[in-house]
Amino acid sequence: LINKGKTLIFPNPAKDYIKIANFDPGDKKPVIQFFDISGKLCQETKLSNFVRSMKIPISLKPGMYITRLKIGETVHYVQKLIVVN
16 A cells, blocks of 8 residues: 555445545646556546546446556555455
8 A cells, every 4th residue: 555645545345436535636647547456457547637536437347456546657546446346
């Protein structure tokens, strides 16, 4: 787990969406990425750098994923995420 600040990603477990809160990208471009347990990138969503909280739809099969928030080239947050039906 990496958390540079007070960023939250919830709910966990998730179904159709996650919420991300308390992130401050400044003038950098934020991206949230979802990797399966083998390390394959399964979904990537570009986020607005003008919003500090948002709801993100996910289209992932049930299972365990690693969620990574990058702001510019810096990894800002990493968390395990469980997706259910």
